[in-house]
Amino acid sequence: MTAVDGVSLDVHRGEIVGLLGPNGSGKSSTLAAAAGNLDADSGTVTIDGISRSQDPNRFAAKVGFVPQDAALYDELSASRNLEFFGQLYGLSGIALDSRVAYALDRARLLERSGDRVGTFSGGMKQRLNMAVALLHDPPLLLLDEPTASLDPASRDALFADLHRLRDDGHAILLTTHHYDEAEYGCDRVVLLNKGKLVASGTIQELTRTPRDGRAVLYGHLGELLPKYVERGLRQRLGPDVELEIIGHRVRLSASGSEQLGRALGLVLAEGMQLDTFRTPPGRLEAVAHS
């Protein structure tokens, strides 16, 4: 089976590129190949002109990889984890100490530096997970589904952090299957579907020409909705309004803003607690599925 076929993309310093697509579209495989964790049957990955086959160590030193799950040793302390991974990248002595201290400070974990990672919350682990990847100050940061286990506040904080890193000159490539995240978090988006590149460009480029004129609203449920409530709601919304609920995430789509407003009213009247909601600037999702 071919996971990814004919995908070619560039990521420049000072930009965040989102690999976007549904599950199984080849996002993680593309990222794993970029990180040097998968060998492609053909094609190359180069960073600053260095390919992995030419010089694996220099190539690896230029990449900071953040796997989806916290890639940390739960049995060791936060500082010991940082020390270990820093040493793998050749850091030692004062340089290592200062980088570890900086990483702990950046991850807001200075006070918990001696505690075992196994005692940390999901958000703390994710911060440390990213801190480890940044320890050797790589020009390219690769993140696999970085918001998968984060609440909205942690997700916003993560993107704020990524934007700072971008502004510092890092090149960032991340995968996500949340279109709203790609739209507000990334400077450029590469859309994948079934292992093939569907479209790529800036958000503005991709959403410049609406095709069906539908208005979309994204929201986040405070509490999971029982199935019978969801079924009743769908009946009341009617066939012109699309309602998609995946876990806490809600996507509402209607043929125009007016219909969407009415649908939103019905949803709120049903007692759904929408923590946040917003309408995106264009129809990125439609492009992905086109």
Add this chain to the structure above:
Amino acid sequence: MPAPKLSRIAVLAAKDWSLFWSDRRAAILCFLVPVVLASAFGIIFDRPQSTGTAVKLPLLLVVESDSPYVGQLAQAVLACDRVEARIVSRAEAMALVAERSPGVAIVLPKSFETLATWTPGRAGDRPRMELLHNPLCTMEAQWAEGVVTEVVLRCIAKAQLGPLISDADAALTLPFQSESTAISGDARSAFNPYSHSFCGMTLQYLLFWGMESGLLLLRERNRSVWLRMRSAPVSLTEILLAKALATATIALLLIGFTFLMGNLIFGVTVNGSVFGFVFLAMAISALAAVTGLMVAAVGGTEARARSVCILVILGVSMIGGLWLPSYLLPAWVRDLSLAIPTTWAMRGLEGVAWQGRGLIASLPNFAAVAGFTACFLAVAVARLVSNESRRRRGYS
């Protein structure tokens, strides 16, 4: 492929050390378990060596004749200082022997009455002495047969010679004496029965330690942390060598600690070459580490690897003479045992621990263990590299 860097191997091995010590209680138990195992085995299989008193065989006697002569034979057996006998009925004997309390019974049948009139060279049916023994007590049965045969023959001889000589008891005294001496190979010190159990149990535990290390590697390979390590400037060979180094150094510590405890508690010493012992300990530690790599290489899933490993370790422990001395095993098993490293390791350790073997004499065992280790290492690394290559191409 760049050559492995020692500094990176040291960093990776130090991480494994940190992981080992992160659970202090587990680490302490890891050191205590082989000591407890070896002590328990030593206590169970300890035989008094120099107490000055002869060991008596517990024995049941079934007397199926009312004749005075057979009664005399029974009394002679009861009076023998090499057995601790008591008379019971046949039914009692059957029940007690089945429960191995004790494991042997001798039946003096009614036909033994004919021995009273026995003369040398007489033809006809000979009376049949019956031995009842527990299946686990064949050696004790042979022992009992020998003792009772001697007692009965003495009684017959006394009856035959009595009319001819004045003091038959004195005349029938054995014309020679016997003396037993335990030979440990070293005249300087006596054999310590705990030496065998400490050698065997330490070896067996090291194999289990190797297995644990392999299972840890299997677990690590399925975690995100493996992806992070593989995207770092570290080669797979460096990761594997570091894993082996960490496992081997902890194994070496385990050997040192176990024998130190054996020395302090039971007086277990290295009677032979200390250098020979150290070399063997290093080779055995490396063998334990490579066992771990083999587990990770061929294990598949963790659950599957654990089950197969336990079976293999217990098998090679038994065949290699780690539990019981190998001379108790059938000849074909003894031949087979030469093809497994535990046999060579055990013989080498016992050689330097209590047989007083020197450095040169222990080299063949060292070479054999090192040879097995090198072969296993080559197979394990080749297999792990192949597995990793498949994973990198998306076939995991």
